[in-house]
Amino acid sequence: MKALLLAGGLGTRLRPLTENLPKPMAPIANRPWLEHLITHLREQGVDQFVIAAHHCSDVIRRYFGDGRRWGVKIEYALEPFPMGTAGAIKNAERLLDERFLVFNADIVHLPQLIPLLEFHRQHGGIATIALTEVDDPSSYGVVEQDDTGRILRFIEKPRPEEAPSNRINAGLYILEPEVMRYIPAQREVSIERETFPRLIQENAGVYGMVSSGYWRDMGTPARYRQVHWDALDRRFPLSMQGRQVQPGVWTGEGVELGSGVLLVPPVLIGNNVKVGDQAVIGPYAVIGDNCYIGARVHCSNSILWDRSVVRDGSRLSNSIFGYRTVAPAGEEFKNSIINQPQEVMQA
Numbered sequence: 001m002k003a004l005l006l007a008g009g010l011g012t013r014l015r016p017l018t019e020n021l022p023k024p025m026a027p028i029a030n031r032p033w034l035e036h037l038i039t040h041l042r043e044q045g046v047d048q049f050v051i052a053a054h055h056c057s058d059v060i061r062r063y064f065g066d067g068r069r070w071g072v073k074i075e076y077a078l079e080p081f082p083m084g085t086a087g088a089i090k091n092a093e094r095l096l097d098e099r100f101l102v103f104n105a106d107i108v109h110l111p112q113l114i115p116l117l118e119f120h121r122q123h124g125g126i127a128t129i130a131l132t133e134v135d136d137p138s139s140y141g142v143v144e145q146d147d148t149g150r151i152l153r154f155i156e157k158p159r160p161e162e163a164p165s166n167r168i169n170a171g172l173y174i175l176e177p178e179v180m181r182y183i184p185a186q187r188e189v190s191i192e193r194e195t196f197p198r199l200i201q202e203n204a205g206v207y208g209m210v211s212s213g214y215w216r217d218m219g220t221p222a223r224y225r226q227v228h229w230d231a232l233d234r235r236f237p238l239s240m241q242g243r244q245v246q247p248g249v250w251t252g253e254g255v256e257l258g259s260g261v262l263l264v265p266p267v268l269i270g271n272n273v274k275v276g277d278q279a280v281i282g283p284y285a286v287i288g289d290n291c292y293i294g295a296r297v298h299c300s301n302s303i304l305w306d307r308s309v310v311r312d313g314s315r316l317s318n319s320i321f322g323y324r325t326v327a328p329a330g331e332e333f334k335n336s337i338i339n340q341p342q343e344v345m346q347a
């Protein structure tokens, strides 16, 4: 079975981190989220992927190539302009001729596919939407269903008082190829605002099933950080690189810790990281590969992407540093999100 991964959004709410990076390539626990997702789906038996991309699509192509290294086949459907969530599907039509899966690639979840596929087969609809339940549905696609699971209404980002339920679109669909007939070609089309409402109106059979387990959209800095803290707290079974050297402390290869360094769990430190004397790392810190942390640095509730440098005595809290960020000595970074462009990612 093929999975189409929608990775062409602009990631506006995560800027500047996404200025030179598609959001699904943002690292979660030091690996691009897209890599976690592809690995998880391969374990669920999906070995063919189509990545639909536009903004910074080169970053994805250079990283994954044809997917061989991950034991999967990856094809690309690049858009001449952002074609929207359904336009991107239509644009990949020549690569999709059987029942296929679609993922919003910016959602952090590790869904079980078998129950969803079973549900889809039993209900025989043209589309099955995986659902999840949230307290405030207003920033998502909200559904109203009947007892059989059929979706009667799909409302994208309703005002809080207009939301018919707290069941939302989890950003994972099983679609029959006939869906293509309902999507106009060569223009921007939103699956949420146009295609689902039309399929429902024409009674084509749109069903929804709640997919249990961890689910989070990583689209804002606060949510992006929270996904990390949840991974460190093991609220979901994300694979972590490195060894757990003490409860809640993971370190990679070639890590050098100076004297008197304190690692306060939970902490994840990547490969080839150097930490200067008396630095305090954690709680809640994720340090990417090849980072350099100076002496007496304090770093908590913060995420540093690969090759960042924090010079002596600086303090970081609630901050995110993009690839290769250099923080001068003796500074305080609170809620800072810094990105220095032109990084080239390599697997």
Ligand code: GDD
Residues within 6 Å of the ligand: 006, 007, 008, 009, 010, 023, 024, 052, 053, 054, 079, 081, 082, 083, 084, 085, 088, 103, 104, 105, 106, 107, 139, 140, 141, 142, 156, 168, 169, 170, 171, 192, 217, 219
């Ligand atoms: N290829 C391509 N082209 N991908 C796109 C495009 C496009 O023009 N526009 C958006 N995407 C991708 C994004 O990269 C993301 O992975 C996914 O489609 C969803 O787009 P977002 O912009 O992140 O939408 P959202 O988060 O506001 O809402 C969507 O996700 C919610 C779940 O988090 C909707 O699908 C909601 O209904 C849903 O509840």
Ligand code: MG
Residues within 6 Å of the ligand: 104, 106, 217, 219
């Ligand atoms: Mg999103």
